Amino acid sequence: MEANQSVLRGQAEIWKYMFSFVDSMALRCAVDFRIADIIHSHSGPITLSQIVSSFPSDDYSSPPDITSLARIMRLLVRRNIFTATAHHSNGEDHTLYGLTDSSRWLLHDSELSLGPIVLMQTQSWLMAPWHRFSQCVKEGGIAFNKTHGRDLWQFMSENSDFNKLFNDGMECSAKIVLKTIISEYKSVFDNITSLVDVGGGTGVAIAEIVKSCPHIHGINFDLPHVIATAPVYPGVSHVQGDMFKCIPRADVWIMHDWSDEDCVKILKNCKKAMPERNGKLIIVDAVLEAEGDDLFDDTRLVFDLVMLVHCPGGKERTKIEWEKLLKQGGFSRYNIIKIPALPSIIEAYPQ
Template identity: 60%
Template sequence: MRLLVRKKIFAAYHDSNGNGETLYGLTHSSRWLLRDSELSLAPMILMENHPLLMAPWHCFSQCVKEGGIAFKIAHGKEIWDFALQNPEFNKLFNDGLACTSKIIARAIISGYKDGFSSINGSLVDVGGGTGELINEIVKSYPHIRGINFDLPHVVSTAPKFDGISHVDGDMFQAIPKADAAIMKFVLHDWSDEDCVKILRNCRNAIPEKTGKVLITEVIVKPDGNDLSDDTGLDFDLLMIAHSTGGKERTEVEWKKILEEAGFLRYNIINIPAIPFIIEAFP
């Protein structure tokens, strides 16, 4: 407990009765771990600390020496195929991502008000999981028709939301037509080549003149001094452990894959969260 107090996970107090007992209370950090809180990171913490997701970290040495994907070395399959064949793991994974969507959705909505107001029609959330992000957007902007798009075994577990259509499919094949597309923490799971494929499919799904793609991702700043810069580098390691050749990227790296996919203009928008919004136009 002394270590957790030093790390500001808990706060220590002396018992007012004078018996010398030390009492412990929550801090801003540990309040994120409350299960019954509306905004809780508990499902994400449980997911990332589950033995199935810890195992790939122990394969880094083999990856360096021999190459390969850490998750596949640990479990014989890449993470998406493993989730398809293991319903309990699929739920653990989806719950972990859904809780972050609720939190980041607030930052996205508050930081991109004019942008959402300008979408006249439909917005497809590519790799949208169980639909938490698109649901929060549509609740705030009910004029938008929401499409939650993900693999069949993911959307089959998604709850019903007003104004949201759940569509299953493969983003490497085609993406549902919409006036705009959004992706949150999707492209960092994939190699540059795969990202270009996904983005080209997004480009084909949106109008040539008025369409846009909103990419919510970390922008790595190796020399940055903010807490978010440290977290971005932590996420980079996380991608090695769990993704299929993915990584976090610098602005230069994002610009390269955007241009290869046919997005020659983009804006970077700060939001009150660790990731940024990259607003890309064909």
């Protein structure tokens, strides 16, 4: 009997993983409709009719299908994204939907929100390459390139809508990580007077650091088409360029999704750009533990496959892989600081 139950559980697991994309798309619906924001604006659980009545009327040529939404919400309640409570009033039974610790991360107007990166990762431009996943295992190559005929970075430079979607997604995740670092690990910025965010996007990360540590002069360094959309931040200079060629001189902060060979080139350029004495490289990136039981260990493994599909040579790395990479790039000493977030902090020092 126990053996039969084990086999049955195995079958159930396959069904669950087969349709896990439905969870992602239901989550996207919640973000698209700003359901968490609507509930939050009422300061408590509300009915489905109240949710629908708060949808912008200009966005719909006909009334929203409340029955379809009810079925989506039923799954999201099952996934603990929202709560559902039975309520009786005026002689009728209603279901009241409320927020959970998960749905609070979907609030658009919150300082810290994962909403933009949910929209980014579930957008068809990034979903389509997954259909080339098996083909890339057989033939090699990058699924994104095979799907769109160019790499991620070129696609961004040619598509302003995708460029904004991508930058919004990166900004929201950077804010969350920076909030943790600045509130609990601010000492990593001690004795730093100038800081370059290499591949810093529109500059939100370096801006948050400079805001908290005003003694630091921040430099946001990225490609021209990215810098062109970057807003002005106090204490931050935007510099356009190519990190494979040259990086502005300063203590350096770097985040990247590149192959080992490309990372070594970037690290060597970082070393050249650093002060001769007391220079420090700060990397904020995942450190994989395949058998780990940290809250984010499972997501780190998933992110490794996201890199495999979207980025040429991109991958998440184990501690041993980071050590090898840093040594090849000219950084013989390093220190990994685990933080309560998806990435870790890696402090590296030149030989």
